[in-house]
Amino acid sequence: MATLRLGDIAPDFTQESTAGPIRFHEWAGDSWVVLFSHPADFTPVCTTELGKTAALAGEFARRNVKPIAVSVDPVDSHHRWVGDINDTQNTTVNFPILADADKKVADLYDMIHPNASTTVTVRSVFIIDPQKRIRTTFTYPASTGRNFDEILRVIDSLQLTDSHKVATPANWKDGDDVIIVPSLQDPAEIAQRFPKGFKAVRPYLRITPQPNK
Structure with a gap:
């Protein structure tokens, strides 16, 4: 099989x-x-x-x-x-x-x-x-x-990342900051999607508050 x-x-x-x-x-x-x-x-x-x-x-x-x-x-x-x-x-x-x-x-x-x-x-x-x-x-x-907390955490991550152009970092839990996906580069779309702004630790590592909170 x-x-x-x-x-x-x-x-x-x-x-x-x-x-x-x-x-x-x-x-x-x-x-x-x-x-x-x-x-x-x-x-x-x-x-x-x-x-x-x-x-x-x-x-x-x-x-x-x-x-x-x-x-x-x-x-x-x-x-x-x-x-x-x-x-x-x-x-x-x-x-x-x-x-x-x-x-x-x-x-x-x-x-x-x-x-x-x-x-x-x-x-x-x-x-x-x-x-x-x-x-x-x-x-x-x-x-x-x-660990059923982990099962729920993964579901939260999947549902969040399906709806928003973000990924979740290590040990992320619902409500924590997230990462803007590297493929999203258009400044206007970034501003529209993430009105709270973001912190660019590196060009590929942009931290932003969870957008659906």
């Missing part, structure tokens, strides 16, 4: 889930999507991750993002596990968990890494935009839980 790369169209699929059958592109609609895999139900790190995803429902909704999880467990296992997640994480799981027992999704998205495990998915993350293009990927080992 070809490796999925940034800018590729996210593969479509139909698969069973805790919310019933899901046709992925249809379900995604005009939203951003965070598709993430976990190694197995009823495991400790995964329980905290899905609980954190549920707790961040408002943050995802504010960004027009739909989260969806997947593992190779069957749907009845997912349903039983949801009760444990809700109980131990003091939340309510409010997003679908795909039941990928036949590994259809895992194979499409290359989520099984044989040198880590031949039977379960690694912790993959795909951030997908409303045009169904893959914009960011992360891969974590089974022992390391994901």
Whole structure:
């Protein structure tokens, strides 16, 4: 199978889930999507991750993002596990968990890494935009839980840089200064886009306040 790369169209699929059958592109609609895999139900790190995803429902909704999880467990296992997640994480799981027992999704998205495990998915993350293009990927080992603050930070950066001719520097967070892209050189357009002005540290490094704040 070809490796999925940034800018590729996210593969479509139909698969069973805790919310019933899901046709992925249809379900995604005009939203951003965070598709993430976990190694197995009823495991400790995964329980905290899905609980954190549920707790961040408002943050995802504010960004027009739909989260969806997947593992190779069957749907009845997912349903039983949801009760444990809700109980131990003091939340309510409010997003679908795909039941990928036949590994259809895992194979499409290359989520099984044989040198880590031949039977379960690694912790993959795909951030997908409303045009169904893959914009960011992360891969974590089974022992390391994901940083959901970073996932939200990347979404903020993607949505900002899609709308304005800027890039975000190292450790940027929503509200911090940004960088005017080097390709933007027209003084009139720069003045119109960035009325607060900018600081030119170097000709290629122009710092400006975040334009949508």
